[in-house]
Amino acid sequence: MISYQEKLIALWTVFLLGTLFHTQLGLMPLFHGQDIAIADGHNSVNIAYILWGMLGFFILPMLAIVVMVFNDSKRYRIMHLNLTIFYTVLNFLHFVLDLKIIPIVWYQITLMIVLLLIGLLLNVVSLQWLRADSQYKKIA
Template identity: 35%
Template sequence: MTPSLRHGLRLMSLWLVWLLAMLFHVDLGLMPLFHGQSPEIHSHVEASALPWLFGAMLGYFLLPLIAVVLIAYACTSSAPPQRWRAWRRIHFWFSVVYSVTNLPHLIADILVPDARVDQIVLMAGLVVVGLLINLEGWSWWRNEPAANG
């Protein structure tokens, strides 16, 4: 197995695990609905800003899906190896942004007065998976011999 394919498989798996955990985080947040309780969190977001917020969340979920597809193409392309080097660099920094956004979310989940342990554990897992994505992305970008893409 080539180094590019090895990194690609690891990255695709990690991103998919991250996405599933993120969806489960949202799902767990809604679980009180099924037990006659309100999942409402007191929000300071104006109703007029909600469409923007929903769009931002859509983008937050779609970008990792796009990354998975681009990783698959980068690792299986018959094009010259250097063609995908810029994508590997962009991917690494993209993954760092996602890790940076998960840390405040974890902290916020911990600081919520009625914090739920399941949500905190899941967010901690998301942070760990994000850090693994960062490490693998760094390795894919920096440590791979130029001949292997």
């Protein structure tokens, strides 16, 4: 039987790969000097801040995966569930904002829908893990 941690690690990995693909779809043309559809508010923002933000967005799930391998505590499960909910909210907002960029880039929208669905599944499995008995208690 697959543990909740294994399911969550697989889901976070798929989520991060999808996020990487979404990022590359937007950044690759930008790095090659090609114009991409970016809302006017983004044009005034230094690209370094965007890249630092993306790095933070990647690091939190990476840390969640590492900690999950070594920690099965109730406190961590609660923190993890809150993290998945936070990412679901961010993904929903990102999806809504992507719909406002003209022209609408449908392959990006499709990917955001997939990422949002994976995020919802992360929420469900994380909640199940929170409600499950600790495997350390079962061993003792």
